Amino acid sequence: MINPIVEILNSKSLRLAAAVICLLTILITTASAAHLESLKIPPVPADNPQTPEKIELGKRLFFDRRLSGDGTMSCVTCHDPETGYSDRLAISLSYPTTKNWRNSPSLINTAYNDPLFWDGRAKSLEEQALFPMMSAFEMNQNLDFLEEELKGVPEYVDAFQKVFGREITRQRIAMALASFERTIVSRNAPLDKYLDGDNTALTPEQKKGYEIFTGKGKCAQCHTGANFTNNKFYNIGVPENSVLINDPRVTATMRFTAKVSGYKEYRSLTEDPGRYLVTKDKKDWKAFKTPGLRELALTYPYMHNGVFETIDDVIEFFNRGGGVDKNKTPLLAPLNLSDAEKRAIRAFLLEALKGDVTVVKMPDVP
Ligand code: HEC
Ligand code: HEC
Numbered sequence: 049m050i051n052p053i054v055e056i057l058n059s060k061s062l063r064l065a066a067a068v069i070c071l072l073t074i075l076i077t078t079a080s081a082a083h084l085e086s087l088k089i090p091p092v093p094a095d096n097p098q099t100p101e102k103i104e105l106g107k108r109l110f111f112d113r114r115l116s117g118d119g120t121m122s123c124v125t126c127h128d129p130e131t132g133y134s135d136r137l138a139i140s141l142s143y144p145t146t147k148n149w150r151n152s153p154s155l156i157n158t159a160y161n162d163p164l165f166w167d168g169r170a171k172s173l174e175e176q177a178l179f180p181m182m183s184a185f186e187m188n189q190n191l192d193f194l195e196e197e198l199k200g201v202p203e204y205v206d207a208f209q210k211v212f213g214r215e216i217t218r219q220r221i222a223m224a225l226a227s228f229e230r231t232i233v234s235r236n237a238p239l240d241k242y243l244d245g246d247n248t249a250l251t252p253e254q255k256k257g258y259e260i261f262t263g264k265g266k267c268a269q270c271h272t273g274a275n276f277t278n279n280k281f282y283n284i285g286v287p288e289n290s291v292l293i294n295d296p297r298v299t300a301t302m303r304f305t306a307k308v309s310g311y312k313e314y315r316s317l318t319e320d321p322g323r324y325l326v327t328k329d330k331k332d333w334k335a336f337k338t339p340g341l342r343e344l345a346l347t348y349p350y351m352h353n354g355v356f357e358t359i360d361d362v363i364e365f366f367n368r369g370g371g372v373d374k375n376k377t378p379l380l381a382p383l384n385l386s387d388a389e390k391r392a393i394r395a396f397l398l399e400a401l402k403g404d405v406t407v408v409k410m411p412d413v414p
Pocket of ligand 2: 281
């Protein structure tokens with residue numbers, strides 16, 4: 049006997065309907081792919097709701113140097129509110145005697161990013177927060193030790209009880225940090241007002257820049273949505289930062305990271321393999337995540353390795369059609385922008401995406 053449900057599923061009309069739905073979804077997603085949106089409140093996971101007390105606890109932890117092995121570094125060391133929640137260095141700071149190998153991204157609007165990191169190896173802010181603490185070249189802390197250390201501080205014992213009704217664990221440390229990070233946002237940029245219907249919010253030059261960004265410049269192929277990223281990975285041919293091979297301590301960090309990711313040829317590595325280390329898929333070799341573009345005036349230098357000091361360097365780079373790499377994405381081609389067009393894109397990027405950034409003052413760290 050034929051199962052009636054299978055029969056229905058096999059029916060021609062149903063398959064046709066499924067095909068139409070599929071096609072519609074594709075059409076809708078492609079149509080919205082190149083659209084910029086004004087910024088809404090960031091998403092919050094159901095199992096880690098925001099509360100004022102949790103945010104405050106997260107802020108204290110963010111500033112607390114106990115989170116690092118030798119007690120000299122906090123998250124602020126590399127994500128300083130005074131410098132756009134970054135450290136303004138091409139290659140980020142690092143644990144004493146070691147060297148980092150990538151640029152420290154600004155944490156402004158990181159709440160909208162999914163996945164996180166230049167190579168997307170963390171799925172949530174809760175998951176991400178433990179990485180820098182454990183990393184040998186970042187905070188180099190032992191998490192069992194950290195839990196005991198914080199349990200020796202009565203203010204933290206009380207605060208975790210109040211916030212979670214439970215004792216201090218690494219997961220709860222990460223949850224509090226993530227809650228705080230979700231409050232670091234840039235809102236009310238001229239572009240948000242413009243997209244919400246205020247036609248006077250952009251100057252004529254910024255408006256021209258917006259049109260090039262979404263039109264001739266083809267930037268919105270990748271920098272799309274409310275936070276200007278499609279959260280996908282591309283090899284756009286960014287030149288290597290020469291310290292990767294010229295500074296033995298940076299080389300060591302690069303090879304160590306590749307080794308622990310399970311890449312067998314890590315000893316001969318001379319460049320940053322990017323997303324490849326996460327997927328081990330050849331097509332991801334040197335692919336990096338499309339970064340969000342808000343508050344660019346604060347977040348220089350640019351790219352995963354900070355090789356571009358100014359926004360003009362970045363615009364020139366895209367105008368040439370990106371860099372030179374055999375694996376480079378076909379989405380980039382020379383743009384032939386005039387000087388006036390370059391100035392307009394610059395005005396759009398530096399001024400129209402500049403909004404009100406959360407101001408954070410040093411809390412009382414117990
Ligand atoms: C020693 C410097 C350093 C310290 C300390 C540090 N970070 Fe970072 N952070 C970085 C670097 C470098 C990256 C990018 C690494 C990568 O993508 O491979 C990063 C990436 C991130 C990201 C991903 C952002 C995104 O949108 O993709 C978040 C979130 C973050 N850090 C939060 C924290 C928190 C929370 C702490 C404290 C527990 C912290 N960081 C401590 C250097 C640091
Ligand atoms: C094919 C997708 C793609 C297109 C098209 C594209 N970008 Fe990007 N963009 C990226 C990726 C990926 C990165 C990061 C690359 C890296 O670090 O190696 C990036 C980095 C940037 C940065 C540096 C941000 C930072 O915080 O470091 C800026 C600024 C930028 N793009 C602006 C533009 C502009 C302007 C255009 C159009 C002229 C454009 N992009 C077109 C994918 C794209």
